[in-house]
Amino acid sequence: MKKVLTTLAVAAAMSSSVAFASTPVMFSSIDNFNAPDENAVGGVRVAALYGKVDELKGVDLAVIGLSETNNTTGVNFGIFGASKVNISMTGASFGFFNWNTGLTTGANFGAVNVTNDVKGANFSFVNYSEGNTLFDLGAANLSETSTVQVGVFNKTAKIEGVQIGLINCADNGFFKCFPIVNFAK
Incomplete structure (x- = not known):
């Protein structure tokens, strides 16, 4: 490396x-x-x-x-x-x-x-x-708009792809907050 x-x-x-x-x-x-x-x-x-x-x-x-x-x-x-x-x-x-x-x-x-x-x-x-992110991997991921978030806690106003984590919150998600996985409605 x-x-x-x-x-x-x-x-x-x-x-x-x-x-x-x-x-x-x-x-x-x-x-x-x-x-x-x-x-x-x-x-x-x-x-x-x-x-x-x-x-x-x-x-x-x-x-x-x-x-x-x-x-x-x-x-x-x-x-x-x-x-x-x-x-x-x-x-x-x-x-x-x-x-x-x-x-x-x-x-x-x-x-x-x-x-x-x-x-x-x-x-x-x-x-x-x-602003916008394509891919975030971390314990806590917070963004205005995101395509993919993977972490313990994920929060975005607009998810364009998927969130995977313990707690996933997206204003446009199929649920505003949902465990394990969340995606746009």
């Missing part, structure tokens, strides 16, 4: 650094400190305590703290840290806390995932989405 993730990260970093002009390696920290002083990374960025850039294509490592971007294409790793993506994330986020307020295309793996729209999957203890 480590070899696969490393290979994916290196491939993303190498292919993305050719795609646009940016710095290939960056260190970020508090007070908007970026070394080098750029706003785009096409390679690898390490953020300690807090770091922010507009565009990241490659690998983003959050080491103790929050790493924030507007657009990310690649892989976020939260090593005792969290990642926040404001507009779009394409790829995968691995961390304790993944916070994506725009569109996510890919997967989020964490203890807590807070998302907006996810074209892909959320895997976490708690998955909370203010």
Whole structure:
């Protein structure tokens, strides 16, 4: 598994650094400190305590703290840290806390995932989405609209597929709340 993730990260970093002009390696920290002083990374960025850039294509490592971007294409790793993506994330986020307020295309793996729209999957203890999700797997899954939710407690305003879990609640479900399985009327 480590070899696969490393290979994916290196491939993303190498292919993305050719795609646009940016710095290939960056260190970020508090007070908007970026070394080098750029706003785009096409390679690898390490953020300690807090770091922010507009565009990241490659690998983003959050080491103790929050790493924030507007657009990310690649892989976020939260090593005792969290990642926040404001507009779009394409790829995968691995961390304790993944916070994506725009569109996510890919997967989020964490203890807590807070998302907006996810074209892909959320895997976490708690998955909370203010928009649409395709697939949520966790102890608690909460969303506005979802296609599939699998967990102990599942809650959505609109289920488009199925909920499987101990307690399944959907405003448009064949029952508002039902054990084991629930789906749209």
